[in-house]
Amino acid sequence: MEKTSIQVPTVAEMISRGEQPEVLFWVGCAGSFDDRARKITKALVKILHHCGVKYAVLGAEESCTGDPAKRAGNEFLFQMQAMQNIQVLNAYEIKKIVTACPHCFNTLKNEYPELGGAYEVVHHTQLLQDLIDNGRLTMSGGGTFKGKRITFHDPCYLGRANEVYEAPRKALEILDAELVEMRKCKKNGLCCGAGGAQMFKEAEKGDREVNVARTEQALETAPNIIATGCPFCNTMMTDGVKHFEKEHEIEVKDIAELIAEANDLL
Amino acid sequence: MIGQVIFGVLLIAGAVLFGLRVKTIRRNILLGKDIDRKDRAPERWRNMIRTALGQGKMVNRPVAGILHIVIYVGFVLINIEMLEIVVDGLAGTHRIFSGSLGGFYNFLIAFFEILGAGVLIACVVFLIRRNVLRIRRFHLAEMTNWPKSDANIILVWESLLMFAFLSMNACDFAIQQISGEGSISFPVSKYLAGMYGDDVHTLHLIERFMWWFHIVGVIGFAVYVTYSKHLHIFLAFPNTYYANLEPYGRFNNMEAVKKEVQLMMDPNADPFAAPAPAEGEQPGRFGARDVTDLTWKQLLDAYTCTECGRCSSECPANQTGKKLSPRKIMMDTRDRVELVGKQLGKDGQPVDDGKALLGDYITEEEVWACTSCNACVEACPVNIDPLSIIVDLRRYLIMEESKSPESITVMFNNIENNGAPWAFSAMDRDKWKEELL
Numbered sequence: 081m082e083k084t085s086i087q088v089p090t091v092a093e094m095i096s097r098g099e100q101p102e103v104l105f106w107v108g109c110a111g112s113f114d115d116r117a118r119k120i121t122k123a124l125v126k127i128l129h130h131c132g133v134k135y136a137v138l139g140a141e142e143s144c145t146g147d148p149a150k151r152a153g154n155e156f157l158f159q160m161q162a163m164q165n166i167q168v169l170n171a172y173e174i175k176k177i178v179t180a181c182p183h184c185f186n187t188l189k190n191e192y193p194e195l196g197g198a199y200e201v202v203h204h205t206q207l208l209q210d211l212i213d214n215g216r217l218t219m220s221g222g223g224t225f226k227g228k229r230i231t232f233h234d235p236c237y238l239g240r241a242n243e244v245y246e247a248p249r250k251a252l253e254i255l256d257a258e259l260v261e262m263r264k265c266k267k268n269g270l271c272c273g274a275g276g277a278q279m280f281k282e283a284e285k286g287d288r289e290v291n292v293a294r295t296e297q298a299l300e301t302a303p304n305i306i307a308t309g310c311p312f313c314n315t316m317m318t319d320g321v322k323h324f325e326k327e328h329e330i331e332v333k334d335i336a337e338l339i340a341e342a343n344d345l346l
Numbered sequence: 347m348i349g350q351v352i353f354g355v356l357l358i359a360g361a362v363l364f365g366l367r368v369k370t371i372r373r374n375i376l377l378g379k380d381i382d383r384k385d386r387a388p389e390r391w392r393n394m395i396r397t398a399l400g401q402g403k404m405v406n407r408p409v410a411g412i413l414h415i416v417i418y419v420g421f422v423l424i425n426i427e428m429l430e431i432v433v434d435g436l437a438g439t440h441r442i443f444s445g446s447l448g449g450f451y452n453f454l455i456a457f458f459e460i461l462g463a464g465v466l467i468a469c470v471v472f473l474i475r476r477n478v479l480r481i482r483r484f485h486l487a488e489m490t491n492w493p494k495s496d497a498n499i500i501l502v503w504e505s506l507l508m509f510a511f512l513s514m515n516a517c518d519f520a521i522q523q524i525s526g527e528g529s530i531s532f533p534v535s536k537y538l539a540g541m542y543g544d545d546v547h548t549l550h551l552i553e554r555f556m557w558w559f560h561i562v563g564v565i566g567f568a569v570y571v572t573y574s575k576h577l578h579i580f581l582a583f584p585n586t587y588y589a590n591l592e593p594y595g596r597f598n599n600m601e602a603v604k605k606e607v608q609l610m611m612d613p614n615a616d617p618f619a620a621p622a623p624a625e626g627e628q629p630g631r632f633g634a635r636d637v638t639d640l641t642w643k644q645l646l647d648a649y650t651c652t653e654c655g656r657c658s659s660e661c662p663a664n665q666t667g668k669k670l671s672p673r674k675i676m677m678d679t680r681d682r683v684e685l686v687g688k689q690l691g692k693d694g695q696p697v698d699d700g701k702a703l704l705g706d707y708i709t710e711e712e713v714w715a716c717t718s719c720n721a722c723v724e725a726c727p728v729n730i731d732p733l734s735i736i737v738d739l740r741r742y743l744i745m746e747e748s749k750s751p752e753s754i755t756v757m758f759n760n761i762e763n764n765g766a767p768w769a770f771s772a773m774d775r776d777k778w779k780e781e782l783l
Contacts, residue, residue, distance in 0.1 A: 088782060107778075113775070285667075287667030
């Protein structure tokens with residue numbers, strides 16, 4: 081497929097044209113700055129573009145939701161961030177937000193409303209499921225994943241924290257691959273080790289790393305691909321796979337990347 | 347007659363000791379700060395019925411879950427028989443309901459015996475699980491001598507109560523066989539009857555001994571429970587009723603912070619005006635350093651914990667050898683609030699004993715090892731929330747003491763200066779867009 085050039089609009093640009101986005105894509109810090117997570121961001125943008133979703137980003141006006149600050153106990157910093165973001169979001173009269181980061185998703189969805197920021201917030205896998213259900217996203221490539229074994233690692237802040245278990249699995253179903261569950265999945269899923277601000281610090285002393293324990297569970301399913309729905313889980317699982325020196329056999333990919341790949345969008 | 351008096355005295359003494367202890371526990375729990383958990387009553391009832399009454403989360407682990415249900419159902423239903431035992435004890439009668447209930451009495455006793463046998467078997471299996479099989483969660487660091495003994499005492503005690511109950515019936519069965527009077531079937535205990543011989547006088551003595559052993563044991567158990575980790579048999583009900591109904595991922599937005607942030611963000615606010623404390627408001631601290639900084643619900647959680655350890659066995663930090671164990675968080679909280687409760691001043695207020703929950707009981711290392719993944723909260727069969735305590739301890743460390751691992755401080759600074767947890771310029775936030783052109 082020919083490489084298409086995509087102009088990603090900011091909300092400001094869209095509004096200056098007298099338009100409103102159907103959905104705001106909240107990119108998040110990982111999606112904006114982390115090299116690996118940027119690939120997820122681009123994959124999702126390609127899907128949105130491909131499906132004709134009228135989306136926009138905040139660009140430089142987006143700032144950290146405050147999630148890592150809040151989980152680490154810095155309520156002041158969290159609320160400062162939240163109030164700033166809410167001012168921006170409310171000024172643009174944002175109604176619906178999609179994000180590929182479960183931490184942003186959880187914070188925007190559950191903790192902003194009480195501070196004056198009430199929006200419909202969906203995780204990108206929920207949006208993908210919607211697009212599939214509405215027939216806006218169909219598999220044109222096809223066959224790429226046929227016969228492949230995929231296991232999905234539930235992000236804590238999508239799964240247990242918000243009980244979203246079906247959307248990511250539904251979104252994976254259309255790949256026509258073989259979905260295999262880890263022995264610890266859905267509400268019993270084991271954390272990747274990044275949550276609660278652990279991503280930003282060294283782990284306490286122990287006998288091994290959490291991501292290694294989780295990757296071990298993933299490897300038990302003998303997968304070709306470990307699917308993730310969170311940029312931080314992605315990092316942790318990628319490192320875990322490297323720990324077991326399996327990086328040449330097993331891919332760690334976000335659901336958005338898999339769907340974009342199946343549609344020859346990448 | 348003397349027996350009736352002794353029985354009455356024991357019953358009253360047990361009730362008084364139990365009542366006093368309940369009062370103490372209630373007072374200790376109410377040392378916590380207020381939190382509104384009286385809303386959404388229908389949902390709360392449903393939660394309680396499903397989780398506590400219906401044991402909904404217990405069966406997530408089928409072996410322990412089903413055995414636990416056997417003990418639970420046995421405990422609740424055999425207590426109906428306590429009614430007869432108490433009336434017999436006070437009135438000096440023997441099986442007072444056997445005449446009036448007739449065939450139904452026979453059915454009830456048979457039913458209780460089957461339950462009793464089930465409880466006995468389940469207790470023995472639990473003792474084996476705890477002491478012989480190397481099940482990791484029963485041997486974690488916080489399972490020191492007392493918690494281990496406490497659990498064993500309760501299981502042995504329950505086993506003995508059931509044994510006494512069945513033995514008492516066995517003697518009555520033997521006497522019934524010898525005298526030819528009565529027709530109670532005793533479907534389980536009749537197999538024990540052989541153990542107690544065929545001398546009617548001896549059988550009567552053994553029956554009396556077992557009857558007294560059982561009832562004194564029950565009264566003693568009721569009092570013991572209030573000092574043990576076993577309070578969940580009562581507190582599971584209020585604890586599930588008052589449990590958090592919000593999504594696990596939603597952490598509360600601190601009201602005190604909200605006011606200050608709003609003031610800081612308000613362009614019309616006088617920057618030099620300190621926020622006026624609302625009327626009757628205590629100048630509280632941010633987060634929790636000691637148990638009195640926690641809410642009553644968090645303290646109720648601590649008293650409800652029966653130290654089963656499902657939380658810790660699901661905890662990613664604990665599984666990978668870190669010091670954090672959510673069960674220990676709950677045990678420490680209860681130990682601390684018990685001590686604070688013992689040391690209350692004459693005005694009923696806690697006195698400063700130079701100790702605190704954070705530091706003397708729970709270390710910073712434990713607090714920082716948490717990934718906030720909510721596995722512990724999900725695992726708890728009685729809806730205890732260890733994570734909320736961990737977060738409140740972090741809040742104290744950060745907002746009162748500015749103490750955090752260095753990299754966390756760096757992360758805070760980055761968010762403050764760049765709007766991202768890493769040291770990237772905010773202006774580069776949409777650089778990725780260029781890669782799509």
